[in-house]
Amino acid sequence: MMRLNVGLIGVGRLGRVYARDLSSRIAHTRLVAVADTNENLAREVAAEFDVPRSYGAPAKLIEDAGVDAVVIVSPTHTHRDLVVAALKAKKPTFCEKPPALSLAEAMEMANAEKQTGTFFQMGFMRRFDPGYASAKRQVEEGRIGRPVVFKATSRDPFPPSLAYADPKSSGGIFIDMGIHDFDLARWFMGDVARVQAVGAVLAFPELATVGDRDNVIATLTFADGRLGVVDLTRNGFYGYDISTDLLGTEGTIRVGYIRETPVLLMTKNSVAHDTVPYFMERFERAYTLQLENFAENVLKGRKAPVTIQDGVEALRVAVAATRACDTGQRVEVSSIVT
Known part of the structure; x- marks a missing residue:
């Protein structure tokens, strides 16, 4: 079975749940790295879910050659910069709602997807x-x-x-x-x-x-x-x-x-x-299903069912x-x- 090596950015309340799902509940994913600006928290979550690498700087995770795809669950005001960086690095990206705090920032994300051609899926779990x-x-x-x-x-x-x-x-x-x-x-x-x-x-x-x-x-x-x-x-x-x-x-x-x-x-x-x-x-089930869907879409080359335009x-x-x-x-x- 093909598995997607995923890096997770943001390991707060919801991020910890995503770490659990990506590391143990989804057959098609392997959680290989986590990042959070709270470096101690990143290390703690990595140890809890047996994740090989943790970073205090999200940019380091995006640069990690062992990370095939990026899941972003960090605070909303960080989404634009992280999504644009991940897309420019040609890494399929999933981002939790809302896409950004302003429409202008969300449009920058949409433009980055269009310019890079990199897969992007918006997180609307309902x-x-x-x-x-x-x-x-x-x-x-x-x-x-x-x-x-x-x-x-x-x-x-x-x-x-x-x-x-x-x-x-x-x-x-x-x-x-x-x-x-x-x-x-x-x-x-x-x-x-x-x-x-x-x-x-x-x-x-x-x-x-x-x-x-x-x-x-x-x-x-x-x-x-x-x-x-x-x-x-x-x-x-x-x-x-x-x-x-x-x-x-x-x-x-x-x-x-x-x-x-x-x-x-x-x-x-x-x-x-x-x-x-x-x-x-x-x-709880919806969160797991949407991450499972993201991984399968990337691995099978399918289009995202929830797009950045939906987020915009x-x-x-x-x-x-x-x-x-x-x-x-x-x-x-x-x-x-x-």
């Missing part, structure tokens, strides 16, 4: 979730007729740290959190033409100190006139709640669940169950939503060029 993948197939089969309304809800059970929530680091709630929903909106319904949005700091006043919000709602008008709504919250205290409704002319598809295990606690006047704790529990356009919608929320005005998505 497309690989069995539930969302099934919904996509059923829509394409015409099971609900023509979808006319897209409605997505994403509720985090707690807010991120202030350092992470700072738009200078994460891009803000629409870009960091909402980009998954905007990608799904485009995947199911096509291009978004215009956006209106509202938002506020309602649960965590400290978020206002860094310029972020904890509750936002965006309404979408697609290019063909169909409609969409995306609502995001940082205070879904009861659990991690991700759901999507597709309302069609002949039926509706709903994707999502909140119950984690098939256990009910039944006491007097009460029936209770647990809830999904957070994103890794809800999308989802980011364009997220930036439009942010601008609409900031100004209180409807924003044409095509007007977002930086």
Whole structure:
């Protein structure tokens, strides 16, 4: 069996999960190097997953002749430089969402892919979730007729740290959190033409100190006139709640669940169950499947199912939503060029 020698950049919370999957859960990959600006952490993760080499400088990993492909899970503000460097080094590259903090940076990444001809795959793991993948197939089969309304809800059970929530680091709630929903909106319904949005700091006043919000709602008008709504919250205290409704002319598809295990606690006047704790529990399988898909695409010479252009356009919608929320005005998505 052919195996892809992978180098992983970024070994924080999600990066450690990727290290586990690339080293032990995916038959087609061999994790040969990890890198993180926290060199001690890189060494620790390398030891934990029996990875031969670790680096404190990501550039060293990209230069490593033993690395065939690069997976980037570092903070968003580092994506542009790392992706461009990996593509110029002719190393097939996978990058976690969002592609960048600004559209201009994302376009630089797209230009680098075009100029180098190097394989690139964008990380939008919800497309690989069995539930969302099934919904996509059923829509394409015409099971609900023509979808006319897209409605997505994403509720985090707690807010991120202030350092992470700072738009200078994460891009803000629409870009960091909402980009998954905007990608799904485009995947199911096509291009978004215009956006209106509202938002506020309602649960965590400290978020206002860094310029972020904890509750936002965006309404979408697609290019063909169909409609969409995306609502995001940082205070879904009861659990991690991700759901999507597709309302069609002949039926509706709903994707999502909140119950984690098939256990009910039944006491007097009460029936209770647990809830999904957070994103890794809800999308654990999806993360593995998308990395498996990346490796197989590279080894078999297949095209990427999720492209840098998908990342660019989802980011364009997220930036439009942010601008609409900031100004209180409807924003044409095509007007977002930086």
